[in-house]
Amino acid sequence: MLLKDKSCLVTGAGSGIGRELAQAFAREGAVVGVADLDADTAQDTASMIQDSGGQALALALDVTDETAVDAAVDQLVAHCGGIDVLVSNAGIQHIAALTELRYEDWQRVLRVHLDGSFLTSRACLRHMRLQGRGGSILLMGSVHSKLASPLKAPYVTAKHGLIGLGRAIAREGAAFGVRANVICPGFVRTPLVDRQIPQQAAELGLSEEDVVRQIMLKDTVDNEFSTLDDVTRAAVFFAAFPTNALTGQSLLISHGWHME
Numbered sequence: 001m002l003l004k005d006k007s008c009l010v011t012g013a014g015s016g017i018g019r020e021l022a023q024a025f026a027r028e029g030a031v032v033g034v035a036d037l038d039a040d041t042a043q044d045t046a047s048m049i050q051d052s053g054g055q056a057l058a059l060a061l062d063v064t065d066e067t068a069v070d071a072a073v074d075q076l077v078a079h080c081g082g083i084d085v086l087v088s089n090a091g092i093q094h095i096a097a098l099t100e101l102r103y104e105d106w107q108r109v110l111r112v113h114l115d116g117s118f119l120t121s122r123a124c125l126r127h128m129r130l131q132g133r134g135g136s137i138l139l140m141g142s143v144h145s146k147l148a149s150p151l152k153a154p155y156v157t158a159k160h161g162l163i164g165l166g167r168a169i170a171r172e173g174a175a176f177g178v179r180a181n182v183i184c185p186g187f188v189r190t191p192l193v194d195r196q197i198p199q200q201a202a203e204l205g206l207s208e209e210d211v212v213r214q215i216m217l218k219d220t221v222d223n224e225f226s227t228l229d230d231v232t233r234a235a236v237f238f239a240a241f242p243t244n245a246l247t248g249q250s251l252l253i254s255h256g257w258h259m260e
């Protein structure tokens with residue numbers, strides 16, 4: 001088991017990638033703080049882990065609420081005796097042309113991804129510094145951390161910003177043994193992606209099949225979506241990596257959609 005007895009917080013763990021990550025971390029022996037805006041889905045994920053013999057604590061949490069973030073991390077630390085890994089994964093999407101984009105939607109997307117990642121990282125870093133046993137901070141980026149697609153300006157901007165935050169955490173966290181990485185998946189079939197297929201079809205005047213074929217998978221080497229398993233393998237790899245050799249790096253998981 002690669003994460004035996006590690007205490008891990010996963011945000012946005014009530015659905016999609018976060019739920020899969022929480023379960024994968026638990027299978028590797030971690031005690032998982034399952035945090036989500038939706039308390040019921042967080043509890044569902046925690047129950048799935050417990051039913052499979054793992055250890056989990058459900059946390060109802062809005063990652064943009066400073067007081068709530070500090071309290072949730074304190075609660076997990078009290079429950080587990082510390083915090084070793086954060087996956088800042090909570091995220092939202094908003095599909096609109098720049099000329100039609102409302103300021104409040106721009107701000108909402110940036111707040112969840114950037115403010116949420118800053119607040120959860122800061123809360124965990126403070127405990128990691130006091131504990132003196134290092135740690136790993138993983139930020140959920142995207143292929144859109146590296147390139148832009150139309151209709152996704154706030155998401156693209158936020159995901160690019162996470163590369164900077166990851167590097168800043170790597171620089172400052174090294175003083176107390178904390179590593180930072182950004183995971184950058186291509187399209188993974190989750191509720192977030194399933195919602196945007198009909199939205200993009202309507203905006204672009206395409207069929208839903210053409211949105212998948214001509215937009216989402218067009219540049220992959222195999223016409224395949226990235227999978228939950230692809231993403232969780234990379235997250236476990238970074239979380240369990242034993243040295244600082246990879247700190248500050250971002251990793252594309254996109255079936256060749258984007259290569260660097």
Ligand SMILES: NC(=O)c1ccc[n+]([C@@H]2O[C@H](COP(=O)([O-])OP(=O)(O)OC[C@H]3O[C@@H](n4cnc5c(N)ncnc54)[C@H](O)[C@@H]3O)[C@@H](O)[C@H]2O)c1
Binds near residue numbers: 012064116185189
């Ligand atoms: N699915 C993809 O193709 C894909 C690709 C690249 C990156 N990502 C990123 O992966 C992450 C997870 O995406 P997903 O596809 O699993 O989406 P999802 O919609 O299935 O899950 C996102 C979860 O985040 C939660 N959430 C939203 N706002 C929150 C807040 N303020 N506080 C706490 N929780 C909140 C939601 O309740 C939901 O449970 C996101 O950061 C997303 O940008 C997804």
